[in-house]
Structures are given as C-alpha cells and as structure tokens.
Amino acid sequence: MTTETAVDLKRYLAERRDEVEAALRRVLPGESEAPAPLSAAMRYSVLAGGKRLRPILVLALHEVCSSLTGAAADRRELVEAAASLELIHTYSLIHDDLPAMDNDSLRRGKPTCHVVHGEAMALLAGDTLQSLGFELLSSRPPGGAWAARRADAVLTVARAIGHAGMAGGQAFDLMETGHGHETADSVARLRRIHALKTGALLRASAELGAIYAGADPDLREIVVRYGNALGLLFQIADDLLDVTATPEALGKTPGKDSVQDKLTYPAVFGMDGAKRELERALGEAREAIAPIAGRAQILVALAGFAAHRSS
Amino acid sequence: MTTETAVDLKRYLAERRDEVEAALRRVLPGESEAPAPLSAAMRYSVLAGGKRLRPILVLALHEVCSSLTGAAADRRELVEAAASLELIHTYSLIHDDLPAMDNDSLRRGKPTCHVVHGEAMALLAGDTLQSLGFELLSSRPPGGAWAARRADAVLTVARAIGHAGMAGGQAFDLMETGHGHETADSVARLRRIHALKTGALLRASAELGAIYAGADPDLREIVVRYGNALGLLFQIADDLLDVTATPEALGKTPGKDSVQDKLTYPAVFGMDGAKRELERALGEAREAIAPIAGRAQILVALAGFAAHRSS
Numbered sequence: 332m333t334t335e336t337a338v339d340l341k342r343y344l345a346e347r348r349d350e351v352e353a354a355l356r357r358v359l360p361g362e363s364e365a366p367a368p369l370s371a372a373m374r375y376s377v378l379a380g381g382k383r384l385r386p387i388l389v390l391a392l393h394e395v396c397s398s399l400t401g402a403a404a405d406r407r408e409l410v411e412a413a414a415s416l417e418l419i420h421t422y423s424l425i426h427d428d429l430p431a432m433d434n435d436s437l438r439r440g441k442p443t444c445h446v447v448h449g450e451a452m453a454l455l456a457g458d459t460l461q462s463l464g465f466e467l468l469s470s471r472p473p474g475g476a477w478a479a480r481r482a483d484a485v486l487t488v489a490r491a492i493g494h495a496g497m498a499g500g501q502a503f504d505l506m507e508t509g510h511g512h513e514t515a516d517s518v519a520r521l522r523r524i525h526a527l528k529t530g531a532l533l534r535a536s537a538e539l540g541a542i543y544a545g546a547d548p549d550l551r552e553i554v555v556r557y558g559n560a561l562g563l564l565f566q567i568a569d570d571l572l573d574v575t576a577t578p579e580a581l582g583k584t585p586g587k588d589s590v591q592d593k594l595t596y597p598a599v600f601g602m603d604g605a606k607r608e609l610e611r612a613l614g615e616a617r618e619a620i621a622p623i624a625g626r627a628q629i630l631v632a633l634a635g636f637a638a639h640r641s642s
Numbered sequence: 643m644t645t646e647t648a649v650d651l652k653r654y655l656a657e658r659r660d661e662v663e664a665a666l667r668r669v670l671p672g673e674s675e676a677p678a679p680l681s682a683a684m685r686y687s688v689l690a691g692g693k694r695l696r697p698i699l700v701l702a703l704h705e706v707c708s709s710l711t712g713a714a715a716d717r718r719e720l721v722e723a724a725a726s727l728e729l730i731h732t733y734s735l736i737h738d739d740l741p742a743m744d745n746d747s748l749r750r751g752k753p754t755c756h757v758v759h760g761e762a763m764a765l766l767a768g769d770t771l772q773s774l775g776f777e778l779l780s781s782r783p784p785g786g787a788w789a790a791r792r793a794d795a796v797l798t799v800a801r802a803i804g805h806a807g808m809a810g811g812q813a814f815d816l817m818e819t820g821h822g823h824e825t826a827d828s829v830a831r832l833r834r835i836h837a838l839k840t841g842a843l844l845r846a847s848a849e850l851g852a853i854y855a856g857a858d859p860d861l862r863e864i865v866v867r868y869g870n871a872l873g874l875l876f877q878i879a880d881d882l883l884d885v886t887a888t889p890e891a892l893g894k895t896p897g898k899d900s901v902q903d904k905l906t907y908p909a910v911f912g913m914d915g916a917k918r919e920l921e922r923a924l925g926e927a928r929e930a931i932a933p934i935a936g937r938a939q940i941l942v943a944l945a946g947f948a949a950h951r952s953s
Contacts, residue, residue: 365805366813373805426769429742431761450742451816454765455809458737461769462804465776469796479789485780485796493773494676494684498766502677505762 340632344387351386352378354407354414358467365459372448372456373463377421379439380582384637385420385536388561389413391629392540392554398626402545408472409543412484415467416536419488422460423497423532425453432505433591440582464488472543483542491535500528507594521594529569530562537561556619557630564612565637570595571605572642580642613638651943655698662697663689665718665725669778676770683759683767684774688732690750691893695948696731696847699872700724702940703851703865709937713856719783720854723795726778727847730799733771734808734843736764743816744902751893775799783854794853802846811839818905832905840880841873848872867930868941875923876948881906882916883953891953924949 355377360370390413397403404412428435428443429450436446445453468484490496503524537558541551572581573588574597588595596605616634620627666688671681701724708714715723739746739754740761747757756764779795801807814835848869852862883892884899885908899906907916927945931938 360805365810366817368817369805369810369813422769426765429765431740431765452813454737454740454742455813455816458733458768458772459805459809461772462800462807462809465796466800466804469780469793469800475790478793479786482780482789482792482796485776485793489773489777489780493777494671494680494770496773498770498773499676499680502680502763502766505766506677506679 340629340636343629343632344382344636347387347390348383350390350406350410351383351414351417354386354410355417358411358414358418358463360463368448368452369455369459372444372452373460375447376425376438376444376456377418377460379441381417381421381439382640383417384565385416385532386410386413388533388536388558388633389416389540389543391633392537392558393544394540395623395627395630396541396544396546396550396554399550399623400544400546404472404477404543411467412471412543413536413539415464416488416532416539418460418467419464419492420532422457422464423492423501425457425460427501429453432501433587435584435587437578437584438582440579461492480542480545484539487535487538487542488532491531496527496531496535497529500524500526500531504528504593508591517594517599521596521599524594525563525566525596526559529566530559533562533565534558550623553619553622557616557634560612560616560619561634561637564609564616564634567596567605567609567612568638568640570597571602571609572640573597574602576642582642609638651940651947654940654943655693655947658698658701659694661701661717661721662694662725662728665697665721666728669722669725669729669774671774679759679763680766680770683755683763684771686758687736687749687755687767688729688771690752692728692732692750693951694728695876696727696843697721697724699844699847699869699944700727700851700854702944703848703868704855705851706934706938706941707852707855707857707861707865710861710934711855711857715783715788715854722778723782723854724847724850726775727799727843727850729771729778730775730803731843733768733775734803734812736768736771738812740764743812744898746895746898748889748895749893751890772803791853791856795850798846798849798853799843802842807838807842807846808840811835811837811842815839815904819902828905828910832907832910835905836874836877836907837870840877841870844873844876845869861934864930864933868927868945871923871927871930872945872948875920875927875945878907878916878920878923879949879951881908882913882920883951884908885913887953893953920949 359374359377362370424438425444427433428438429445436443444456465485468488469481492498534555537554541554573585576585578585596608600608613634617631620630670685670688673681735749736755738744739749740756747754755767776796779799780792803809845866848865852865884896887896889896907919911919924945928942931941
C-alpha cells in the first residue's frame with residue numbers, strides 16, 4: 332500500500348466513523364426515554380469507542396454496490412441502519428464479558444459494563460441493544476418501497492447472530508475452553524468457531540451494503556464471498572493481537588486466549604502458521620472482488636487494514 | 643360465562659395451543675442445527691409447557707380481524723410467526739430467572755434453565771431465542787406481497803420488548819425491589835412497570851393479529867386498546883396468583899413478590915383493591931372491542947380467561 336493510499340484510507344475510516352458515532356448518539360435512548368440506569372449502561376458500552384468496522388463495512392459495500400447498480404439509500408437513514416450492527420456487536424461483547432461467560436473486566440480500554448453498572452443492568456443492556464438493532468433495521472429506510480429490503484436485512488442479521496451464527500459460535504467456543512486441542516479435527520473446529528463467532532456478523536454487514544443497493548444475486552454472492560474472507564482474516568488478526576499486543580493498544584486484557592486455553596489460530600498453527608493463514612484469507616478477499624475490481628479499491632484497502640491493524 | 647361457552651373456550655385454547663406447540667417443535671433448532679448444549683437449553687425452556695397465550699392472541703385477533711377485512715394469512719406461516727412471541731417471551735423468562743436478576747429456581751413446574759444447563763448456556767439460549775423470534779417474524783409469511791407486514795411486525799415487537807417496553811419494565815422493576823413503596827407516586831410507578839414489563843408484549847401480540855389481517859388504522863386502534871387492557875388484567879391476575887396460588891398450580895415459586903418487596907397490585911391496593919382493579923381492566927377490554935362486538939365474542943372470553951385463571 333502506498334503512503335497516499337494509507338492516508339486516504341485513514342481519512343475514509345475517520346469520516347465514516349464520525350457519521351456512525353453521530354447516528355449512535357441519535358438512536359440510543361436518553362434518560363427520558365428509558366430507565367436511567369439502563370440508558371446509562373447501554374450508552375456506556377456503545378459509546379466507549381471502537382473501530383465501528385461493521386457499520387463502515389455496510390457503508391463501504393453500499394457505496395461500491397451502488398456505483399454498479401445505480402440505486403442508493405438516503406445517507407442518514409442508511410447510516411442509522413448500519414449503526415444497528417454496532418448495537419448488536421456491543422450486545423455480544425457485554426454478554427460475552429459477563430462472569431458466567433468469559434468473565435472479562437477490561438473492554439475498549441475501560442472497565443466492562445457489568446463492572447460499572449452491575450450484572451443485572453449489563454444483562455438488560457445487552458438484551459435491549461439486540462432489540463434496538465432490530466428496531467432500526469425494520470424501520471430504516473422508511474417507506475413501502477423499502478419494506479422488502481428492511482425485512483431482508485432483519486432476516487440476514489437475525490440468522491447471522493443466532494444459534495447458527497454468532498451466538499452458536501460463542502457456544503462452540505465455551506465448549507472448547509480448557510478441553511485441550513490435541514484431537515485430529517481441531518482445525519475444522521477452529522474454522523467453525525471463527526466462521527460463526529466473528530465471521531457471520533462481518534459477512535452480514537457486507538451483505539447489508541449490497542441489500543440496500545439493490546444488488547442482484549450475482550453481485551450479492553461476490554459480496555458474501557468477500558465478507559466471509561474478511562470475517563476470517565479479521566478473527567485471525569484478533570487471535571494474533573491477543574498474543575502480541577499490549578493492553579493499551581488492545582483496549583482489553585491480552586493473553587486471555589492462552590490462559591483460558593481457547594482454540595485459536597496461534598494455538599493450532601503456531602504464530603508463523605497463523606500469519607500464513609492470515610495472508611491466505613487476505614488473498615481470498617482480494618480474489619472475491621476481482622470481478623468488480625475497477626470499483627472496489629476501497630474494499631482491498633479495508634481488507635488490508637483489518638488484517639494488519641495494531642489494535 | 644355459561645358452561646357451554648367455558649367448554650368452547652377450553653377447546654378453542656387447546657386446539658390453538660396444539661398448533662403452536664407443533665410450530666415451536668418445527669422452528670426450534672435440533673442438535674444438528676446448533677451446538678448441542680445450546681439447542682438443548684433452548685428446547686428445554688421453550689418446550690416446558692405454558693399457556694402459549696401470546697401466540698394464541700395473535701391467532702385470535704387475526705381470526706377476528708380477518709372476518710372484518712376479508713384478508714387472511716396462510717395458517718401454517720401465521721402460526722410460525724405467532725410462535726415467535728413464545729420464543730421471545732421465553733427468552734425474557736430465562737434471563738429474568740438468572741441469579742443476577744430475580745434468581746429463581748422454578749419455572750413452569752421445572753427447574754429453571756440455568757439450574758439445569760448452566761448460566762452461560764441459559765444466557766445464550768435467551769439471546770438466541772430473541773434472534774430466532776426476529777428471524778421468524780422477518781421471514782413468515784414469505785413473498786414480496788407480505789414484506790411490509792413482516793417489517794411492521796418486527797418493528798412492533800422490537801419496540802414492545804426493548805428499553806421502552808418489556809426490558810425497560812424489568813429495569814424499572816429491579817430499581818423498585820426492596821426500596822419500599824411508601825412514596826406518593828407508587829400507583830403511577832406500579833402502572834408503568836406493569837404496562838411495560840408484561841403489557842407491551844401482550845399488546846404487541848394482539849397487534850400482530852391485526853397486522854397480518856391487513857387491518858386499517860381504526861381497527862388497529864381497537865386492537866391496541868384491547869391489547870393494553872388485556873396486558874393490564876393479565877398482570878394484575880399474576881400478582882394475585884403470586885399471593886394465593888400453590889407452587890403446583892403456578893409452576894413457579896409463589897410469594898416471591900412479597901419476599902423481594904416488589905411493587906405489585908396487592909402490595910399497593912390490598913387484595914380487595916387489586917381485585918377491583920382487575921374487574922375494571924376487564925371492563926376496559928370489553929369496552930375496547932364494543933365497536934366490533936358482533937365478531938369478537940372470543941375476545942371477551944379470552945379476557946375473562948386471562949383474568950380469572952388459576953395458574
């Protein structure tokens with residue numbers, strides 16, 4: 332990547348992150364719209380920062396697909412719909428951090444939700460962030476002409492985060508913890524956990540961009556392949572960062588995968604092997620969008636960013 | 643109510659409960675479709691019995707509204723969409739029973755989900771039952787002609803269970819527990835908790851029946867008024883049963899409201915006052931449907947059943 336492209340990507344991400352932050356502040360309930368401790372817990376975790384990668388993926392894929400289809404959604408409505416994925420992602424982080432699950436006390440550089448707001452409000456904040464995500468997806472963009480896309484978006488996300496997606500991945504992950512990884516099919520189990528736990532929602536994020544641009548099945552299939560590769564490389568990079576990064580850079584407790592004996596790419600392939608798997612997934616992401624390469628430079632840059640980030 | 647009507651209502655409820663049970667067994671994931679412990683936890687709690695009142699409300703209101711509008715949904719698809727409300731209701735029960743919340747060990751006559759399946763799987767089972775509910779609502783009935791009603795159904799339910807609905811009511815309820823109820827506005831706070839915690843989803847259940855029948859705004863308003871009154875009387879009856887019923891009849895631990903110093907109708911109004919409030923809500927339910935009385939005998943019977951049930 333040239334320096335100029337790197338600078339452009341940095342600005343591209345910053346501009347869209349600002350849009351997403353503004354949308355999140357608009358859609359999150361204030362103290363007059365929800366019980367005060369619940370509103371506080373929801374806002375605390377969602378507004379704690381973060382890369383906002385999932386909403387940015389919606390926006391980036393929408394921009395690319397719109398340039399091909401000629402159809403585009405109203406920007407403000409689109410950003411609010413995209414922001415739903417950050418609400419849902421945050422719900423999963425809050426619940427995963429609870430004592431009954433991964434029992435983590437640091438997230439996005441701050442004490443976790445249950446440490447600050449108590450377990451009951453953290454649990455409810457996660458529950459309501461899921462509901463609020465679906466409220467946004469089912470209402471934006473408004474109007475009868477968009478109804479089929481709204482229903483499609485809800486279905487795509489609901490499947491991606493349910494028992495056959497993100498939450499299913501978390502369940503498989505919990506089943507692995509502390510059981511050792513010596514059996515023959517550890518690679519298959521690792522791939523399944525990562526595809527579900529992180530990959531499914533990242534793939535759905537990309538897919539929403541295509542849905543809102545009215546993509547035909549061929550274009551949608553390209554986007555799904557790209558989203559799957561991106562989800563994979565993002566999680567391998569996450570596994571690597573858990574080994575190499577500092578708590579300050581990571582914003583959460585590093586080294587926990589090893590302590591909890593989690594099934595990760597470094598654990599199964601070693602560090603060098605995990606880096607090779609990462610580059611292979613990056614190649615898959617590039618290959619997926621080869622048919623639309625003329626329009627999709629930003630998608631190549633985004634995949635490189637997700638693979639080689641430092642936090 | 644005459645004996646003949648009572649028998650008819652009993653059969654009416656049993657027939658629809660059988661339809662709902664069959665739909666729940668179809669839509670819940672088996673061990674090949676989800677991690678086995680997660681599938682087991684989901685199925686354990688959903689298939690533990692229950693009155694299935696929320697799906698039955700969808701079906702009853704759909705039948706009544708369809709007889710007025712002439713529009714009807716495919717029965718199998720409608721029952722599966724209606725079953726989503728039982729999934730979502732069960733999600734709320736599983737999470738409410740967790741140690742961090744109400745810490746209950748008995749529900750629907752059986753040990754609660756976390757007692758049998760552990761806290762982590764109970765938490766995930768609740769999370770996935772919410773997602774699966776939205777998956778059903780966004781996909782049934784299928785086809786482009788139904789897309790606007792699917793999106794409407796998702797939005798109606800998402801709002802009803804979120805921070806301004808069911809989960810908000812649970813948060814207000816938690817804020818009350820053990821704080822004493824001597825202040826001047828305890829009646830207002832009690833009404834707010836009940837309207838949100840139980841009322842919102844029961845009202846949404848009724849509203850879904852109107853949505854799937856293509857009800858116009860006037861008819862929908864009638865249904866909403868009926869649903870609100872039904873939600874209120876259902877919860878007053880629940881409060882009274884917590885004082886009077888046996889564990890066997892109730893299927894959960896009675897007397898917990900008093901032990902936990904919850905804000906309830908008997909606590910605020912006394913038993914006789916609570917019974918008067920119950921009859922008043924029953925009158926509101928009857929009054930709401932007066933404009934469609936010729937078609938709505940079953941709705942009067944349903945309200946009477948919800949008010950005077952023994953469990």
